[in-house]
Amino acid sequence: MAINGEFRALKIKKWLVLFILLIWVALESKINGHSVRCGGSLIKVDQVLTAAFCVYNATTTTITLGAHNLEEKEDTQVTLESSNYTIHEEYNWTSHTNDIAIIRLGQSVNLTSAISTIETPPLKDILLTYDDDLGLVAGWGKYSDVESIYSNVLRKIEVTIIPYLACTISYLFKVQQTEMCTTGLQNSKNICLGDSGSPLVVNGTQVGIASYGSDFGCSVGAPAVHTRLTRFASWLSQNVQ
Numbered sequence: 443m444a445i446n447g448e449f450r451a452l453k454i455k456k457w458l459v460l461f462i463l464l465i466w467v468a469l470e471s472k473i474n475g476h477s478v479r480c481g482g483s484l485i486k487v488d489q490v491l492t493a494a495f496c497v498y499n500a501t502t503t504t505i506t507l508g509a510h511n512l513e514e515k516e517d518t519q520v521t522l523e524s525s526n527y528t529i530h531e532e533y534n535w536t537s538h539t540n541d542i543a544i545i546r547l548g549q550s551v552n553l554t555s556a557i558s559t560i561e562t563p564p565l566k567d568i569l570l571t572y573d574d575d576l577g578l579v580a581g582w583g584k585y586s587d588v589e590s591i592y593s594n595v596l597r598k599i600e601v602t603i604i605p606y607l608a609c610t611i612s613y614l615f616k617v618q619q620t621e622m623c624t625t626g627l628q629n630s631k632n633i634c635l636g637d638s639g640s641p642l643v644v645n646g647t648q649v650g651i652a653s654y655g656s657d658f659g660c661s662v663g664a665p666a667v668h669t670r671l672t673r674f675a676s677w678l679s680q681n682v683q
């Protein structure tokens with residue numbers, strides 16, 4: 443989570459933080475011999491939603507639920523492994539299109555005061571854009587482009603959803619209608635390496651999955667691109683079991 447190189451405390455309602463942080467899941471995938479840090483969310487007691495990028499070519503993924511600090515053995519943490527993925531059939535690794543995947547845990551997680559599931563938009567909400575709405579993103583990604591290590595603690599930022607046209611113009615029309623963009627309130631806060639797959643939450647519903655940012659890095663103030671979940675409601679209803 444790049445926040446101009448430093449952590450800034452967020453003034454969001456405490457109940458919102460407490461409610462919302464339950465759904466963030468940390469992922470560590472083994473891909474081509476490397477370890478890849480990502481985020482995800484629990485959409486069913488036995489299924490985690492993430493970006494396709496996070497599990498594409500992965501041999502196995504370690505899933506940590508109920509965590510705040512990944513370096514500590516917190517009582518609330520539950521760690522599982524899985525290698526059972528459903529990646530969108532039309533995921534394009536080069537263009538990042540259809541960046542969505544489901545990890546099947548093979549067992550049900552027990553919901554606790556620190557682990558919760560989250561809803562995604564129903565089919566009827568297909569035309570909702572959430573333009574100018576406030577959203578919440580969080581992750582265990584890097585603080586900035588120059589950082590060599592990932593964050594141990596979950597960091598959260600409040601973001602604004604920006605209209606599609608403004609976003610695709612800033613990416614020279616590469617952003618698709620199946621994607622949505624956010625920008626930090628002060629343009630300096632954004633998702634960074636390691637935050638892919640993390641949920642974007644608006645009013646208690648997960649509306650996006652962190653996908654990618656500018657080639658020039660996460661600190662340049664470019665919008666962040668997320669998979670737009672209203673466009674995947676039917677894919678989800680077919681693939682979430």
Ligand SMILES: *[C@@H]1O[C@H](CO)[C@@H](O)[C@H](O)[C@H]1NC(C)=O
Nearest residue numbers: 473474495498499500535536
């Ligand atoms: C995925 O694996 C295939 C086969 O090993 C390889 O050719 C391809 O480059 C890999 N792609 C990525 C993005 O890791």
Ligand SMILES: *[C@@H]1O[C@H](CO)[C@@H](O)[C@H](O)[C@H]1NC(C)=O
Nearest residue numbers: 532533534535536537538539
């Ligand atoms: C994937 O995206 C790249 C870049 O936009 C494009 O050139 C390529 O044709 C796409 N691949 C498929 C299979 O659509």
Ligand SMILES: *[C@@H]1O[C@H](CO)[C@@H](O)[C@H](O)[C@H]1NC(C)=O
Nearest residue numbers: 525526527546547548549683
């Ligand atoms: C993946 O998980 C699903 C649901 O738990 C199960 O039906 C399927 O057999 C699993 N596939 C593999 C290859 O383990």
Ligand SMILES: *[C@@H]1O[C@H](CO)[C@@H](O)[C@H](O)[C@H]1NC(C)=O
Nearest residue numbers: 520521522549550551552553
């Ligand atoms: C859920 O709780 C039961 C009973 O305490 C336990 O046996 C099981 O291992 C738990 N499941 C997971 C995934 O932690």
Ligand SMILES: *[C@@H]1O[C@H](CO)[C@@H](O)[C@H](O)[C@H]1NC(C)=O
Nearest residue numbers: 561572575576644645646647
């Ligand atoms: C937020 O969600 C609640 C319950 O789902 C709904 O009643 C309310 O209208 C929503 N508020 C906004 C601003 O969308």
